[in-house]
Structures are given as C-alpha cells and as structure tokens.
Amino acid sequence: MNDLKFKERFALKIQYMAGWVTLPFWSTLLIALMRFVGRYRIQHLREIRRYYKNLKRTVEGPILLCSNHLTKIDSLILNWSLASTWSYMKSFKIFSWNLPERANFYQNYILRTLCYVGSCVPIDRGGSREAVKKSLDKVTYLLRKGHTVTVFPEGGRSRTGRIQEDKFTYGVGRLVNKVSNCHVLCVYLRGHNQKNYSDIPHKGARFYMNMELFKPESAYSGLRATRDVANQIAGRLVRMEQAYFAAAGQ
C-alpha cells in the first residue's frame, strides 16, 4: 500500500541524498554550536551510542522514536546523541527524520535549508486534514522503507514541563499500526536545568537521556487499536519521567 505519488517519493529520495552529501558541513556546524555556544553535554554519550548502534543492528523492522518534548531543538539533540557524524555518513538511514511544525521552522531561508538537509518533513499542526495526512503519509512511507523517524506524541512542547498525557495525539498509534513490524523507541530527554519548556535549552545543560524499546501490540482493531497503542507509548514515557524525577529526588 503506497499513498505517495512517484514525484513525492522521488523528492524524498533527493532530499535524503542532499542531506547525506552535505552532512559533514551542517552536522559539524550544528554540533559545534551546541557544544561550544550552548555548552551542552550529553551524559553517558558513549553508552547511548553503543545502545543505539546495537539496536539498529539487531532490531528487524523500522524504528519510530517517540520522545518527550521541551525545546525546539530536541530532535537535533536526539540525533547528536544517538550516533556520530561518521556513523551517519556510513549509514544515513539511521539519522532520524522528524516532523517540525512548519510555522516554527520554515520562516526563513536558512532554517528552511537546514530543515531540508536535516531530514525534516514539515507538518502544519491544526492545518487542513489533507496537508497533515500528506506529511504523515510521507513518514509512513519512510518507516516502511526502513528509515528512522522521530515524533513528539504530545504534539508540541509540554507547557507544564512534564509529559502531558491528555495532549497525547493518537496519530502516533495510527503510524505504528500502519507500518508492519514497527518498533517504538521511547526516549526521555531532559537538560538538568530544564524546569519548563523553552525555545532552546539553557546554557550549560547536561542532558539525561533514557531509552526503552518495545513493540506495541494491541488486542483491538481500528480506532481502538490506535488509541491503545498511543496509550501504551504515553504510559511508558510517563513511567520514564517518573523514574527520572525519582532518581533526582523530586
């Protein structure tokens, strides 16, 4: 089942190639900005990369990353954490596509270009159903082709600083159900000084990152399965957040 026209599939292929060819330039630039301007650090970076590398080797089927969402550059930090630029050069398929809000990231030429080469499929949240469906069809296609995709199931940055289960969109459940053998990698990411949501993380943030892989199964079908799977993902992320705060003694 393919919901994309040849032209759209071809455009994604070109975008993928453009991203891969230019990767050393923009990846180095962005990582330098995060490391030296933001002074961001990822805790246990080596272990995280080893875990992800092993996962990509052993898991059969596409992986959908589902993460909590507190800043506008979460997907950048995720991709930086999961593998080195060199690893992405060797296999760009492990670089995660993501779905940024068009209104936030497509306002100027530089951001548009970075989003293009950085494997973004823009989405118009609250836009027409056709436009939203088209974006979701693209990521469904990419997942089926074995690419990795990141989604933020809360649909936006958490306004409370904690995972907002009531904001969870069931679209993530639909995505999983549409892609056979789809695994979900739940990721909990948080800067140590991140109390609430913000545009970018606070300077000097040290990022805690925890991951849990699972394959959602549902006894239901149709919309109930969609809701069930979305609830399973939400439940996991909430538990991961509780574990984070319990460990932090809060």
Next chain:
Amino acid sequence: MTREEVFEKVVEILNQYSKKEISKENISMETSILEDLEINSARLVDIVLDFEDAFDIEVDDDDADTVATVGDGVNLILKKIQ
C-alpha cells in the same frame, strides 16, 4: 433512528468533552468540534469511539478523519446505521 435523535445523542457525547456547556439549542450542524466547542484534537478519537459504542457502529481511521463539525459526525453516524 431520526436525524434529530442522532443529533441529540451526539450533543450529549460532545458535552462530556467540551469545556463549554453545550445543548442542542446553542449548537448547530455547522458547529466546529475543535474551534467552537474548544475540544482538544487529541480527544476526537475518543469522541468517535463513543459514537461507535452509542450507535453500535464501526468507524475506520479514514472516516474518523472526516469528522470536523457536529454535522460531519451526525452524517457519518446516519450513513453507518442505514
């Protein structure tokens, strides 16, 4: 089941999710579920599932996507129960 009866039941269901107090007098078939009733889009699936239970119908993902106004919901239910 008549259109009027379906409409009343739909209003009853929407009432559980809307931040506003709604009744069949203050909404119409053109009322937008998300904008006018201020219902979170994430709750649309719950609403459609409530339609399934209340009217003993089955709605697939694509049909669920068509529900934007109260009238969309009523028409979808009527189509399914006929």
